[in-house]
Amino acid sequence: MIQPLIWENDTLKLIDQRKLPLEETYVEVTNLEECFDSIRVMVVRGAPLIGFTALWGMVLDIINNPTYSIEQIQKSAEYLKEARPTAVNLAYEVDRAVAIAKEDLGSYEKNLRKFAQEQMDLLHENNLTMAKIAQADLEKRFGDKKLRLMTLCNTGALACGPMGTALGVISHLASQDKIEMVYASETRPYLQGGRLTAYELIKENIPHKITVEGAFSYILENKLVDAIFIGADRIVSNGDTANKIGSSSLAIVAKYYGVPFYVVAPTSSFDMASKTGDEIEIELRPEDEILNALSARIAPHGSGALNPSFDVTRAKNIAGIVCEKGLIADPITTESLTKIVES
Amino acid sequence: MIQPLIWENDTLKLIDQRKLPLEETYVEVTNLEECFDSIRVMVVRGAPLIGFTALWGMVLDIINNPTYSIEQIQKSAEYLKEARPTAVNLAYEVDRAVAIAKEDLGSYEKNLRKFAQEQMDLLHENNLTMAKIAQADLEKRFGDKKLRLMTLCNTGALACGPMGTALGVISHLASQDKIEMVYASETRPYLQGGRLTAYELIKENIPHKITVEGAFSYILENKLVDAIFIGADRIVSNGDTANKIGSSSLAIVAKYYGVPFYVVAPTSSFDMASKTGDEIEIELRPEDEILNALSARIAPHGSGALNPSFDVTRAKNIAGIVCEKGLIADPITTESLTKIVES
Numbered sequence: 001m002i003q004p005l006i007w008e009n010d011t012l013k014l015i016d017q018r019k020l021p022l023e024e025t026y027v028e029v030t031n032l033e034e035c036f037d038s039i040r041v042m043v044v045r046g047a048p049l050i051g052f053t054a055l056w057g058m059v060l061d062i063i064n065n066p067t068y069s070i071e072q073i074q075k076s077a078e079y080l081k082e083a084r085p086t087a088v089n090l091a092y093e094v095d096r097a098v099a100i101a102k103e104d105l106g107s108y109e110k111n112l113r114k115f116a117q118e119q120m121d122l123l124h125e126n127n128l129t130m131a132k133i134a135q136a137d138l139e140k141r142f143g144d145k146k147l148r149l150m151t152l153c154n155t156g157a158l159a160c161g162p163m164g165t166a167l168g169v170i171s172h173l174a175s176q177d178k179i180e181m182v183y184a185s186e187t188r189p190y191l192q193g194g195r196l197t198a199y200e201l202i203k204e205n206i207p208h209k210i211t212v213e214g215a216f217s218y219i220l221e222n223k224l225v226d227a228i229f230i231g232a233d234r235i236v237s238n239g240d241t242a243n244k245i246g247s248s249s250l251a252i253v254a255k256y257y258g259v260p261f262y263v264v265a266p267t268s269s270f271d272m273a274s275k276t277g278d279e280i281e282i283e284l285r286p287e288d289e290i291l292n293a294l295s296a297r298i299a300p301h302g303s304g305a306l307n308p309s310f311d312v313t314r315a316k317n318i319a320g321i322v323c324e325k326g327l328i329a330d331p332i333t334t335e336s337l338t339k340i341v342e343s
Numbered sequence: 344m345i346q347p348l349i350w351e352n353d354t355l356k357l358i359d360q361r362k363l364p365l366e367e368t369y370v371e372v373t374n375l376e377e378c379f380d381s382i383r384v385m386v387v388r389g390a391p392l393i394g395f396t397a398l399w400g401m402v403l404d405i406i407n408n409p410t411y412s413i414e415q416i417q418k419s420a421e422y423l424k425e426a427r428p429t430a431v432n433l434a435y436e437v438d439r440a441v442a443i444a445k446e447d448l449g450s451y452e453k454n455l456r457k458f459a460q461e462q463m464d465l466l467h468e469n470n471l472t473m474a475k476i477a478q479a480d481l482e483k484r485f486g487d488k489k490l491r492l493m494t495l496c497n498t499g500a501l502a503c504g505p506m507g508t509a510l511g512v513i514s515h516l517a518s519q520d521k522i523e524m525v526y527a528s529e530t531r532p533y534l535q536g537g538r539l540t541a542y543e544l545i546k547e548n549i550p551h552k553i554t555v556e557g558a559f560s561y562i563l564e565n566k567l568v569d570a571i572f573i574g575a576d577r578i579v580s581n582g583d584t585a586n587k588i589g590s591s592s593l594a595i596v597a598k599y600y601g602v603p604f605y606v607v608a609p610t611s612s613f614d615m616a617s618k619t620g621d622e623i624e625i626e627l628r629p630e631d632e633i634l635n636a637l638s639a640r641i642a643p644h645g646s647g648a649l650n651p652s653f654d655v656t657r658a659k660n661i662a663g664i665v666c667e668k669g670l671i672a673d674p675i676t677t678e679s680l681t682k683i684v685e686s
Contacts, residue, residue: 020643021644021646022640152557184646185557186531186633187557188529188531188555188556189555191641194633194634194641194642194646195641195642198642198643198646199643201646202645202646208646208647209646209648210633210634210642210646210647210648211633211649211650212531212556212589212633212650213555213556213557213589213592214495214528214587214588214589214590214592214654215588215592215649215651215654216592217592217594217595217654218588218591218592218625218651218654219649221591221655224649244557245558246555246556246557248560248561248564249556249557249558249559249560249561249592249596251560252560252596252599253592253596256595282561290529290537290553290555291553293637294639294641295639296637296638296639297365298529298534298537298636298637299529299537299538299541299553300365300541300542300545301364301365301545302545303364303537303541303545303551303552304551304552304553305552305553305554306526306553306554306558306562306567307554307555308558308561311557311558311560311561311564312564
């Protein structure tokens with residue numbers, strides 16, 4: 001398993017995801033400013049991993065400044081949030097650090113170290129639970145045979161830290177030699193699939209092929225895939241799921257061919273206040289991501305691009321939603337989803 | 344309109360499609376060897392355009408060697424075929440040249456010049472006919488409103504010479520100010536949409552945005568597109584259509600949202616000997632096209648790729664097939680298709 005974040009001898013080591021997959025280097029972080037930079041320039045990406053990075057940054061800050069007051073800790077927290085102002089996990093985790101300081105300033109460093117490690121352990125535990133729930137459902141459908149699975153974007157250790165969500169299911173199955181082939185959809189424009197998921201699959205020796213999003217129908221019609229696993233950025237109460245652009249098209253094509261399409265996400269990604277996917281606002285990202293492939297210009301000067309970052313996969317096209325509390329399926333409704341989330 | 348092939352003062356000028364869209368240069372071809380090279384290294388692409396290039400190459404050959412015998416002309420023809428051995432149009436056109444020589448060697452040069460020009464005029468006429476048939480059907484559906492259309496790959500003048508097929512429909516409508524927006528799907532891995540279709544749209548001042556294949560569902564669910572037009576590499580007798588990878592996924596998603604999906608192709612692309620799309624063999628192209636974007640490596644070393652070049656769009660997901668003899672629709676069956684093709 002890749003370790004995108006290593007805490008060792010009071011130093012934070014982060015794999016530089018900007019250089020993956022062709023260069024594998026670690027950045028060493030020893031203070032708050034370096035932590036801020038690592039988040040801002042995207043040495044780390046993926047909501048959970050950004051949150052953990054920030055927590056260890058707060059630990060470094062108190063190690064370097066053992067006499068800090070609550071106000072100084074608060075100032076550090078606010079500073080760190082500015083590294084990626086829209087990252088919800090980042091704000092959530094540093095606010096927790098401040099709360100721990102307020103509870104007992106004398107034991108802050110000790111308690112924060114413990115909390116940071118526990119958060120990572122909890123995510124690992126939850127993701128492992130999800131992988132086991134997914135495996136049980138796959139065994140019901142396919143028995144003991146080795147599986148051919150497909151995924152989109154990157155939902156692995158590189159996004160989560162200790163273990164992935166959708167890619168975590170695949171890693172878990174591979175550790176038991178239950179994977180025949182993984183199709184990693186490259187995920188234009190940013191190529192998280194072709195670069196990062198492929199990198200994780202290489203590191204774990206899992207047989208795989210990269211494909212383009214245009215090949216969805218070809219792959220499923222030719223029965224190359226038993227089931228599809230994706231992550232989620234947000235799941236609303238009726239099961240509609242926002243995820244990386246391409247997910248909804250893949251779910252529609254999967255439904256058409258009768259291939260089960262699973263979403264794997266912890267209950268922290270559930271937004272029970274929204275009723276349907278229509279309430280999810282989709283981020284339109286810079287056109288340049290499409291007009292260029294990595295740094296090479298591909299489109300004519302003068303052409304524009306439409307670059308939605310996410311799309312909404314309707315619950316009716318999802319075979320099952322896996323969270324750490326169980327499987328929501330047959331059918332996915334506001335009732336069945338609420339029952340599991342509140343259990 | 345772009346002129347990818349210009350015959351002027353007994354010289355053939357070919358726009359160098361390898362350098363598009365960022366550089367617009369013409370290659371001058373004055374003899375058979377230069378013609379061979381232009382086809383082989385893909386200065387020109389697109390089946391009809393390759394055929395026309397070869398015809399003018401045969402004209403250059405007889406201008407340069409006015410005393411050639413039938414055998415020498417035949418030798419030139421066989422040589423030219425080797426530039427792209429699998430290009431059906433290339434072989435078809437140079438064989439026609441040989442037949443013209445055999446008919447009347449004394450008038451060969453004059454007759455071949457006439458034939459080459461006639462072939463280009465005929466394609467232009469047929470493609471214009473198809474555009475008008477498509478326009479009539481669009482007017483039935485949408486009345487007089489300006490349209491928002493989507494296309495995949497490149498099916499324009501750059502592929503065909505004088506006028507395109509699916510992109511020809513769009514050019515034709517744009518010439519009457521009937522286009523509000525064109526969504527050009529970039530068409531990974533080779534990016535014919537993002538590079539070549541976008542280039543043609545820029546040259547013709549047609550408003551457009553480039554999108555990724557992953558955005559099919561987002562675009563159609565958000566009602567950004569009235570209708571979709573693609574070309575075809577092969578249409579079999581029940582209407583199943585082989586076209587660039589991505590076409591079948593797009594057709595399934597279009598059907599799901601109720602957006603009409605048209606195929607535009609001359610009867611010369613119809614393969615009445617094959618019953619269904621299951622008989623179409625799909626070319627698997629080099630993995631490197633996916634593992635690299637243009638010349639930049641994007642995937643980890645060690646990763647493989649699955650790179651089908653085409654897919655099969657089932658007739659049931661096609662709203663209409665437009666050929667120069669008419670529209671096949673409501674429903675597309677072997678009977679309705681045969682009736683039009685044989686008319």
